[in-house]
Amino acid sequence: MRETTLRDVADLAGVSPRTVSNVVNGYAKVTDSTRAKVEAAIAELGYRPNVLARNLATGRSGQIVVVVPYLDTPYFAELLQAIIPAARKLGYNVLIDQTDGDRQHEGELIGRGSRRHLFDGMIISPLGLAQEDLTARDPSLPLVVLGERVSDGTFDHVGIDDVAASTEAVAHLIAIGRRRIAAIGDQPYPTGEAAQLRTRGFRAAHEAAGLPVDESLIIGTARFNRIDGATAMTALLDRADPPDAVFCYSDLVASGAIHTVLGRGLRVPEDIAVIGYDDIEDGRYSQPTISTISPDKKAIAQLAVDRLVLRIAASEPIPGVELRAPHELVPRQSTLGY
Amino acid sequence: MRETTLRDVADLAGVSPRTVSNVVNGYAKVTDSTRAKVEAAIAELGYRPNVLARNLATGRSGQIVVVVPYLDTPYFAELLQAIIPAARKLGYNVLIDQTDGDRQHEGELIGRGSRRHLFDGMIISPLGLAQEDLTARDPSLPLVVLGERVSDGTFDHVGIDDVAASTEAVAHLIAIGRRRIAAIGDQPYPTGEAAQLRTRGFRAAHEAAGLPVDESLIIGTARFNRIDGATAMTALLDRADPPDAVFCYSDLVASGAIHTVLGRGLRVPEDIAVIGYDDIEDGRYSQPTISTISPDKKAIAQLAVDRLVLRIAASEPIPGVELRAPHELVPRQSTLGY
DNA sequence: AGTTCCGATTGCAGCGCTGCAAAGGACTAT
DNA sequence: ATAGTCCTTTGCAGCGCTGCAATCGGAACT
Secondary structure, three states, rough: OOOHHHHHHHHOOOOOHHHHHHHHHHOOOOOHHHHHHHHHHHHHHHOOOOHHHHHHHHOOOEEEEEEEEEOOOOHHHHHHHHHHHHHHHOEEEEEEEEOOHHHHHHHHHHOOOOHHHHHHEEEEEEOOOHHHHEEEOOOOEEEEEEEEEOOOOOOOEEEHHHHHHHHHHHHHHHHOOOEEEEEEEEEHHHHHHHHHHHHHHHHHHHHHHOOOOOOOHEEEEEOOHHHHHHHHHHHHOOOOOOOEEEEEOOHHHHHHHHHHHEEEOOOOOOOOOOOOOOOOHHOOOOOOOEEEEEEEEHHHHHHHHHHHHHHHHHHOOOOOEEEEOOOOEEOOOHHHHH | OOOOHHHHHHHHHHHOOOHHHHHHOOOOOOHHHHHHHHHHHHHHHHHOOOHHHHHHHOOOOOOOEEEEEOOOOOOHHHHHHHHHHHHHHOOOOOEEEEOOOHHHHHHHHHOOOOOOOOEEEEOOOOOOOOOOHHHHOOOOHHHHHHOOOOOOOOEEEEEOOHHHHHHHHHHHHHHHHHOOOEEEEOOOOOOHHHHHHHHHHHHHHHHHHOOOOOOOHHHEOOOOHHHHHHHHHHHHHHHOOOOOOEEEEHHHHHEEEEEHHOOOOOOOOOOEEEEEOOHHHHHHHHOOOOOOEEEOOHHHHHHHHHHHHHHHHHHOOOOOOEOOOOEEEEEHHHHHHO
């Protein structure tokens, strides 16, 4: 049995298909009586519009794609959880792609891919986009980038003020009396700009407090996972002069670091205070609970979606902007104690 | 500038649009020379097929939707991470929906929704489907259900053997010498069948060991979150006769329970041993690491996707089947100690 | 050489909807 | 009564592709 179409409804209601379309879309001026007739017919036949056909006719898919490195990283999962309803509210479905942290994959996604017609725009949270990825990108693809700051001026960024947030985090460690503070997560190469901003905040806080920075306490990591935090922390604890506090560039890193500290029989925060970044749900339940920088994920999601939809609707290319979502310092047990 | 179409390619290659279509789809018998001509034209024009148009013509969207209650629940995130590549490999894109744990929302999704045309099939991991949800469901929607066992015989289930797995978990607790074992997560009502299977395993293990079950140690929870575990554990510890081990129906519940135990100054596993369910990544890094039942998520994903695609391709309705993925017991610190 | 056969290629029609512009109808103004 | 105005409704064409069945051309056979 065929699905009922616009035409079926039109026949039953005694109007033209075009009028049914107008009713369905809430468009134009339709008399109340006509609308009533059509709606009755729709209800009677159980009609539902064929989105595929609409997509072809309008040339728009009504879908946006969100690209994240890993779905099972809590920060991204929580972000997605915020993006999906925000997009849905504006009439967009969300497709999700994960790159598995593969930069080449990221480059392909913003390039001229064969799936281009499936989405009207893209929100991407890259691990690190290189300049050459950008030049190869499909110029017809409305794009909003989360986190990264690199840009060619044709797309938008949404993020928090990483430098300010990092400065606050480290200032907090200083405020609770710590003087030898380590940083875990630096990435001193072109695609690691997000990490570098945090390192900049780390330095700024020291400077503001008149403290010297021990460069050897800035530990680089390839990623922001638990294992990276655990590994880095092991190296720090193996030193003759271990730190008394650690600023971790993600809560996962902090979790891994704490794991190592406790495993050595040391205490958090008494021996080593730890602060993270992202405010993932885990950190509120782990033992100890993790002090952190909490980005306003709902705001990030809303800003990104709004901006993307604006960009999709725009007939002219619009210049890229930098959008800042709020953040706040959330001290918990890993710095304050119990 | 218009996107290049099939017709443009055809004109350049000097063949009919239909032949270009054949080449693009790898269909039929196309001479090598023709294929070469067409491919050259495609490359020259940078042609990419319009998926929207194809969708309309074929009546298929090439998308499947995966519905989970919460995206930021690690178990579901990890499952999705496995489903997406499995689907992609078979040529399907994955749409993701979250129901926020709203059963009504679940019912609507499998009902005659307006987004029906957007996907060819659905994999749903329900919090609990009631029989009436099933009767209202859209019979044209190929469906694979994860976890739940309720069925009307028109769709498939994929899951692990919950009873066997739960039995193993509790047997493990018994094997390490525990005799007063609690269970956290029971849901003794129609939509809580998944939980009830675990309770059944809990009983089976006791019976096999000749131990009596203390019914008052079976604690119900509305959900499987950390907070539920923490709350339930608090109740257990407030008793005059607290348990010496706990079987939690998810790793999150276990995490919350452990949090409470440690917060009381008690030790895990010395005072109370804890075992969870799901093997989420967290459990491998928390303090202590969490013993658990590890479902083979890749197998679940593969089985679900394969079966769904089969169902989509089928011309006749095919009867629902029960598919079992492997699982294994993974003992860690929360039962074995350090 | 004529006929048959078979695989490669083509043409047509249509998937169900919307953009556009024109037609139709009711109502007002003269 | 007639023309003008404005708003609702309509018809047409087409979005870009594929299903189907017909066609074409060359090879094989008699």
